[in-house]
Amino acid sequence: MKKRVALLGTLLIISLNLFVLGGITRAQGQTSQSRQEVRVHILMYHAISANESLQGKYTVSPEEFEADLIYLKEHGYTTVTMTELIAFVNKGDALPENPIVLTFDDGNYSDYCYALPLLQQYEMKAVFSIMGKQADEYTAENRTDINYPNLVWPQVTEMISSGCAEIQNHGYDLHNQQVDAVDAQKRAGESDEEYKSRISRDLQRMQDSCYAETGWMPDTFTYPFGIKNSLADEVVCEMGFSASLICEEHVNTLRQGETACLYNLGRYLRPGGSSSEGFFTGLGLN
Numbered sequence: 001m002k003k004r005v006a007l008l009g010t011l012l013i014i015s016l017n018l019f020v021l022g023g024i025t026r027a028q029g030q031t032s033q034s035r036q037e038v039r040v041h042i043l044m045y046h047a048i049s050a051n052e053s054l055q056g057k058y059t060v061s062p063e064e065f066e067a068d069l070i071y072l073k074e075h076g077y078t079t080v081t082m083t084e085l086i087a088f089v090n091k092g093d094a095l096p097e098n099p100i101v102l103t104f105d106d107g108n109y110s111d112y113c114y115a116l117p118l119l120q121q122y123e124m125k126a127v128f129s130i131m132g133k134q135a136d137e138y139t140a141e142n143r144t145d146i147n148y149p150n151l152v153w154p155q156v157t158e159m160i161s162s163g164c165a166e167i168q169n170h171g172y173d174l175h176n177q178q179v180d181a182v183d184a185q186k187r188a189g190e191s192d193e194e195y196k197s198r199i200s201r202d203l204q205r206m207q208d209s210c211y212a213e214t215g216w217m218p219d220t221f222t223y224p225f226g227i228k229n230s231l232a233d234e235v236v237c238e239m240g241f242s243a244s245l246i247c248e249e250h251v252n253t254l255r256q257g258e259t260a261c262l263y264n265l266g267r268y269l270r271p272g273g274s275s276s277e278g279f280f281t282g283l284g285l286n
Contacts, residue, residue, distance in 0.1 A: 135152065220241060
């Protein structure tokens with residue numbers, strides 16, 4: 001009788017262990033599966049200014065940007081770079097829980113003056129897409145003015161060295177306004193091949209300038225004014241960019257092994273004049 005009880009006890013323990021082990025295995029499988037796909041919000045800033053007359057749709061105050069960083073940190077979000085998103089999709093590298101990308105367009109001096117110190121203070125990261133021609137010209141003239149002018153290359157290099165800033169390609173000279181269109185668009189009378197050739201030369205010039213000045217080669221293209229078309233998409237892929245950013249507002253779903261999901265990533269414009277809580281809860285980030 002005692003042997004039967006002992007045997008039953010042993011079988012019961014084995015059954016419980018198998019049940020628990022099976023539960024752990026299933027949970028691990030679910031975790032592994034969930035990590036193969038992530039939803040990522042990408043935010044779009046342009047400039048930061050302490051001058052109230054300059055604050056508005058495309059310009060936030062230093063206090064607003066700091067409040068954004070505090071809100072994200074307190075609510076468990078971790079800032080990541082484009083290179084980290086690319087590594088997640090193409091290499092299977094892990095991403096932190098609740099990843100979010102902060103992007104700044106154009107390469108304004110306020111990125112260096114306001115954004116960088118705050119990113120360093122809160123140990124967070126942002127992606128800065130800069131215009132090559134302006135960086136070249138302002139560096140040659142040694143121009144620094146907080147109201148609007150662009151970054152100079154030594155500042156860009158310092159930002160990269162901080163570990164808080166990633167630099168990406170915003171075109172060399174595609175922000176120019178032509179008679180018939182913004183220069184990122186196809187010009188009147190321009191053939192498809194002429195357009196693709198012009199765009200590729202511009203992007204390559206920015207790549208060359210950035211690498212020559214900083215030693216960093218951008219892996220993402222940010223469309224100027226969000227202007228894009230299928231021909232520009234072809235150029236971006238043919239040139240080897242691993243990702244691209246546009247101005248359409250939507251959440252991005254990234255899946256490991258699906259390289260196509262890295263292109264035309266949507267971003268939410270962060271305007272000035274609204275609270276961090278109001279802005280982020282409106283996006284469902286709470």
